[in-house]
Amino acid sequence: MFFIPHDPAALNSREVGVNQPHIPRFCKFSDSPRWIPTSARGKMQSLSHTPSTPRHSIFPAQLLLQPPVLRRSMTPLQIVPHPHPALRRKSREIVRIDAELHEIVRQMFELMYAARGVGLAANQVGLPYRLFVINPEGDPNQKDQELVFLNPRITKKKGSEDDEEGCLSLPEIYGPVTRATELVVDAFDLSGRQFELKLSDFPARIIQHENDHLDGVLFIDRLQPTVRNQLQPLIADLEKQFSDRQRDGLWPSDQQLQEQLVSLEKLRT
Numbered sequence: 001m002f003f004i005p006h007d008p009a010a011l012n013s014r015e016v017g018v019n020q021p022h023i024p025r026f027c028k029f030s031d032s033p034r035w036i037p038t039s040a041r042g043k044m045q046s047l048s049h050t051p052s053t054p055r056h057s058i059f060p061a062q063l064l065l066q067p068p069v070l071r072r073s074m075t076p077l078q079i080v081p082h083p084h085p086a087l088r089r090k091s092r093e094i095v096r097i098d099a100e101l102h103e104i105v106r107q108m109f110e111l112m113y114a115a116r117g118v119g120l121a122a123n124q125v126g127l128p129y130r131l132f133v134i135n136p137e138g139d140p141n142q143k144d145q146e147l148v149f150l151n152p153r154i155t156k157k158k159g160s161e162d163d164e165e166g167c168l169s170l171p172e173i174y175g176p177v178t179r180a181t182e183l184v185v186d187a188f189d190l191s192g193r194q195f196e197l198k199l200s201d202f203p204a205r206i207i208q209h210e211n212d213h214l215d216g217v218l219f220i221d222r223l224q225p226t227v228r229n230q231l232q233p234l235i236a237d238l239e240k241q242f243s244d245r246q247r248d249g250l251w252p253s254d255q256q257l258q259e260q261l262v263s264l265e266k267l268r269t
Contacts, residue, residue, distance in 0.1 A: 055186070055194055074100060077107045077125040079115065082170050082218065083239050085257045086123040091130045091214040092269035093151045097192050101268070105148055105190060108133050113140040115168050119206045121213035124169055128261045129268060132210035136203045147197075152187035154211055155196075165209060165219045173234050175223045179208045 080086055094101070104127065112120040112133060121132040130151045137145045159181030166174040183204045186196040199207055209219060220228060220235065245251045252260070 074103055077104065077111060077127075079111055079120075079124055079168050080126045081238060081242060082235070083242055084126065084169070084251075085254055086126045086128060086261055087169055087213070087218060088216045089123060089128050089261055090216045091121075091123055091128050092265050093130050094268055096268050097150070097190060102190060105131075105133060109135070109140075109146060113138070117168060119210045120168075121210045123213055123216075126257075126260075126264075128265050130214050132214065134203070134206050134210065136206060148190050149185070149187040149207075149210075150189065150192075152185055152207075152211055152214070154183050154185050154207070156182075156184040158182040163205065165205075167209075167219055170218065170220060170235070170238065173220065173231055173238075175220065175227045175231060177209075177219050177222045179205045183207060185211075 104122070104125075108120050108122070108125060111125065112118070112135070116138065118136055118138040119132060119134040122129040132149050132152070134147050134149075135142065135145045139145070157180035160178055161181045162176045162178050164174050165177045181204060182198070182200045184196060184198050185207055186194060188194050212219070212222075220231065223231070242251065246253055251257075
């Protein structure tokens with residue numbers, strides 16, 4: 001999960017991000033209006049719905065003809081905190097698109113916006129699937145900026161830049177991470193069709209952050225050792241909080257959570 005920053009003073013300027021103090025792009029913030037510096041927005045360019053390296057679709061053709069009708073109730077999703085086992089489990093490729101998957105995606109966007117985020121991976125809601133959603137604007141009213149990535153693969157990277165990141169599964173913890181400034185990603189959409197995108201700057205960073213989640217990698221794993229050591233007390237505190245909640249019966253045990261993840265994999269991978 002990514003955060004986007006806010007700066008109320010910027011809202012009084014017609015050129016957002018000009019002569020504004022530095023604020024980490026991925027900080028958690030209150031209910032104040034949100035903004036992203038114009039220099040940070042980057043680009044999202046659709047390359048093709050027939051990518052240069054087509055992948056065999058693993059989704060049955062008849063799925064493209066079926067309306068997404070939810071046939072049974074579904075337990076509401078919630079964002080899981082570190083060190084929930086789902087965050088360290090390498091996600092499995094999705095092989096079935098159905099009404100429940102549409103509902104999962106709907107809830108993921110809902111949770112992402114409620115948390116003031118711009119990206120959310122499936123294992124951040126306890127689902128071991130290669131799926132994430134993004135909206136670089138972080139604005140629920142800008143539906144045209146919403147993107148869903150099923151079974152994504154980053155095929156090209158270029159450039160390098162350090163910037164500060166944070167994650168809702170690791171609240172109040174931030175640190176500088178080196179990422180590529182440009183990339184090409186291909187994935188499948190909710191219709192089971194493959195697509196390819198070229199992204200740069202802020203959107204490219206979101207994709208890399210969320211794709212890491214699918215491999216069980218957290219942004220803290222990419223911090224320099226000195227920074228990681230400085231943050232270790234905060235990380236240890238989160239781990240203790242989670243352990244205490246398990247002891248109090250507010251979370252299942254690690255073994256029970258692992259068993260749940262195995263069952264979920266069988267349903268959709």
